[in-house]
Amino acid sequence: MKISFPPLKKLNPSTKRPFCKICFKDITSPSLTSLNKENINICNDCFKKMEYSLKEEIYYEHKLIYLNNYTPFFSSLLIQYKETLDIELAPIFLERYAMLFHLLFFTYKLVLIPSSQSNIDRRGFNHLEEMTKCLNLEYLNVLYKEEGSPQKHLGHKQRLKSKSLFHIKQGNKITNKKILLFDDVLTTGTSLKACLDLIEKYKPKKVVILILSKVIS
Amino acid sequence: MNYKCPICGNEDSKYIGYRNSLPYCRKCINFSGKKVASSFKHSSNIKLTIDYQLSAEQESLAIKVRDNFINKKNCLIHAVTGAGKTELVYYTIEYALMNKLNVGFAIPRKDVVIDLYPRVQQAFKEAKVVYVVGEHTLLLQGDIILLTTHQLYRYENYFDLLIIDEIDAFPYKNNQILNNFALKSIRGNYILLSATPSSEDIKKIKENNGEVFTLMKRYHNSPLPVPRYLKPKIHIFISVYIELKRLLNRGKQVFVFVPTISIGKKLYIFLKYLIKDGKEVDSQVSQREEIISDFRKGRYKYLVTTSILERGVTVKGLQVIVTYADHTLYTKEALIQIAGRVGRKKDEREGEVIFIGNEENENIVSAIEEIKSINKKAFL
Numbered sequence: 001m002k003i004s005f006p007p008l009k010k011l012n013p014s015t016k017r018p019f020c021k022i023c024f025k026d027i028t029s030p031s032l033t034s035l036n037k038e039n040i041n042i043c044n045d046c047f048k049k050m051e052y053s054l055k056e057e058i059y060y061e062h063k064l065i066y067l068n069n070y071t072p073f074f075s076s077l078l079i080q081y082k083e084t085l086d087i088e089l090a091p092i093f094l095e096r097y098a099m100l101f102h103l104l105f106f107t108y109k110l111v112l113i114p115s116s117q118s119n120i121d122r123r124g125f126n127h128l129e130e131m132t133k134c135l136n137l138e139y140l141n142v143l144y145k146e147e148g149s150p151q152k153h154l155g156h157k158q159r160l161k162s163k164s165l166f167h168i169k170q171g172n173k174i175t176n177k178k179i180l181l182f183d184d185v186l187t188t189g190t191s192l193k194a195c196l197d198l199i200e201k202y203k204p205k206k207v208v209i210l211i212l213s214k215v216i217s
Numbered sequence: 218m219n220y221k222c223p224i225c226g227n228e229d230s231k232y233i234g235y236r237n238s239l240p241y242c243r244k245c246i247n248f249s250g251k252k253v254a255s256s257f258k259h260s261s262n263i264k265l266t267i268d269y270q271l272s273a274e275q276e277s278l279a280i281k282v283r284d285n286f287i288n289k290k291n292c293l294i295h296a297v298t299g300a301g302k303t304e305l306v307y308y309t310i311e312y313a314l315m316n317k318l319n320v321g322f323a324i325p326r327k328d329v330v331i332d333l334y335p336r337v338q339q340a341f342k343e344a345k346v347v348y349v350v351g352e353h354t355l356l357l358q359g360d361i362i363l364l365t366t367h368q369l370y371r372y373e374n375y376f377d378l379l380i381i382d383e384i385d386a387f388p389y390k391n392n393q394i395l396n397n398f399a400l401k402s403i404r405g406n407y408i409l410l411s412a413t414p415s416s417e418d419i420k421k422i423k424e425n426n427g428e429v430f431t432l433m434k435r436y437h438n439s440p441l442p443v444p445r446y447l448k449p450k451i452h453i454f455i456s457v458y459i460e461l462k463r464l465l466n467r468g469k470q471v472f473v474f475v476p477t478i479s480i481g482k483k484l485y486i487f488l489k490y491l492i493k494d495g496k497e498v499d500s501q502v503s504q505r506e507e508i509i510s511d512f513r514k515g516r517y518k519y520l521v522t523t524s525i526l527e528r529g530v531t532v533k534g535l536q537v538i539v540t541y542a543d544h545t546l547y548t549k550e551a552l553i554q555i556a557g558r559v560g561r562k563k564d565e566r567e568g569e570v571i572f573i574g575n576e577e578n579e580n581i582v583s584a585i586e587e588i589k590s591i592n593k594k595a596f597l
Binding site: 019024080084085086087088124125 | 231232234235236237241243246247249
């Protein structure tokens, strides 16, 4: 008996194969992420290099979740994203955890640690917002940051001393809500603590802090 | 929509991203750092001082190269490994410095740049020589700027004389971005140096207002060491051990080249227990500059190395073993370069180059043939 196969379906040549946003290689072995998402942006090899692993801590009586210990590879990616303004990298940071965090926090409202207006203007985008878009959570823009001298040249002590530049507007929006507070890197915690204090004044139901990378000193 | 990156000339849509719906190039995005803006005030009266004599061939060619530059022409110097290529451009550099022109010396490999720095400073004592490589970029300007080809993007339309050494080396070769940066950095003329230029390189330079100069003799007038092919008997590692032991017993230092890092690690684990005083070096080893300088001082007897040491390294009395010489990574050019590590010093003109591989393939045969034919041409 002769077996005849139906002709293979012709692929549209314009169909773009997904490629990794970091190493530019084609993504051949898809991950679990591709089950619920069409666009995948990072390959398994590069994801492994990022050395993500979910860790939890208690930070001023709130749950703090972080993924990375500020490894050199992660740091170079973050610099490429934030400083050389490579916005295409935005989805890679949370892509692999998007499903998990969406499920864990779908009752939460997302509050971002704010950047100053001059930084947003310089970048042309809000870097935290672009990163967290894949989580599909509702944002509450209540925190703002005044213009001030950048922190990165200050030492640990000076950072703690410097006056807080953060303030809150329409704080009653967060009253009795579950809040997910998000930032990219936690160094000394000055910004985070200031924002946490501001939020707590308006009595949210619960606050969970999500950080991509925690610097272990 | 077609967008062409104005910096690196990339058109591939894969590397183009969109920021606020404006296209930008992601291929060269990491080449963003401080650029040279102001002009540099050159020191005057810089003289070339070398305490050794150039050979007659070197001398005459060096003058030709200088005159070529004075006539505002480009050139490609095709000189065998160990011919003393660097010395050939010294007169040209001296001429350029006397006329207060911007001089750059670019090399694809970081290690080679760092290696070259003291030599150039020694030759031009009054000049301010700076080297600019990754993680060493605070000082960008000087009378003579030594740099990797990766750093050329900082110098747009800057160099009146740009010398590019080892043009056939990774990563410069066939790299559109780096080639574009080099072109953009040149304001005057350029000199390309290579021991193994492709016919394409030669064709290109002739089209671009250039000359080709050749030097087939080493500066000490001895022929290039001719490599020997060896078929491993039981296992390639055992053959490497036997040959290595034999060379070390003569009191020589040895480079053992391996095609990949993982092979290098395996081989070194094997050799470590049999022969002491060795070290393994590859691009992932961060203290490799230290290891190499220790090797020069004689602290190590042998180094297991990947292709990072295939170029630009001069060690007195060095012998070379190439493992898996039939590996696809070893092109004819790479093998010639590796063989060129041997016998570079005046008082150590001879040495052994051993290619060990399971198969004597075309690259091995043609590399050996080419070295033989160069020797023939040089000593007619």
